[in-house]
Amino acid sequence: MKRxxxxxxxxxxxxxxxxxxxxxxxxxxxxxxVVSSRADAHGLxxxxxxxxxxxxLPLAKNQLEDRSAYDVALATRLEAYSPDLVVLAGWMLIVxxxxxxxxxxRVINLHPAMPGAFPGTKAIAxxxxxxxRGEIKRTGVMVHYVVAEVDAGPVVTMEPxxxxxxxxxxxxxxxxxxxxxxxxxxxxxxxxRSL
Ligand code: GRF
Numbered sequence: 001m002k003r004x005x006x007x008x009x010x011x012x013x014x015x016x017x018x019x020x021x022x023x024x025x026x027x028x029x030x031x032x033x034v035v036s037s038r039a040d041a042h043g044l045x046x047x048x049x050x051x052x053x054x055x056x057l058p059l060a061k062n063q064l065e066d067r068s069a070y071d072v073a074l075a076t077r078l079e080a081y082s083p084d085l086v087v088l089a090g091w092m093l094i095v096x097x098x099x100x101x102x103x104x105x106r107v108i109n110l111h112p113a114m115p116g117a118f119p120g121t122k123a124i125a126x127x128x129x130x131x132x133r134g135e136i137k138r139t140g141v142m143v144h145y146v147v148a149e150v151d152a153g154p155v156v157t158m159e160p161x162x163x164x165x166x167x168x169x170x171x172x173x174x175x176x177x178x179x180x181x182x183x184x185x186x187x188x189x190x191x192x193r194s195l
Contacts, residue, residue, distance in 0.1 A: 004188060034052050053081070
């Protein structure tokens with residue numbers, strides 16, 4: 001069974017989608033570990049409830065500037081679980097070469113926007129505002145291989161998400177998250193089959 005490490009920083013609804021699909025037998029994988037950058041992430045509760053080992057690795061104040069030590073520590077922590085694939089599902093820290101070089105072509109990230117659009121944080125809110133300004137007609141979700149550049153890298157899969165004229169931000173967020181939950185599962189399945 002292929003082993004997956006899931007990295008989170010918050011609620012963990014995408015982690016839950018992976019947990020539920022594996023439990024239903026529709027995804028052939030094992031979540032070897034869930035690592036959070038925050039000790040108060042609700043995703044840790046979801047992992048514990050599912051009996052999945054967890055780790056917490058917050059970024060220390062003296063690591064804010066130079067991330068290399070953190071990247072190496074994170075990679076070393078993960079290697080102890082021998083993951084075949086590392087999935088960033090709501091992981092809010094940038095990972096650099098010191099981490100990526102340890103898992104070549106085996107790190108994917110979920111981003112709530114189309115390729116090249118709204119890199120970084122608050123992507124759904126920025127898309128909603130851009131729609132209001134008439135700059136875009138729709139948004140989307142993508143899963144991509146992680147490279148040093150934020151929310152760039154070769155796309156594994158993506159899906160457009162329509163925006164309705166009277167959409168509130170929370171209505172759009174809800175629609176995007178629903179698409180994410182299916183897309184993250186499909187992406188993990190696709191990549192694991194390619195390994
Ligand atoms: C998702 O929208 C993901 O695309 C973004 O952070 C959010 C995490 O949601 N990077 P959750 O923690 O999986 O519920």
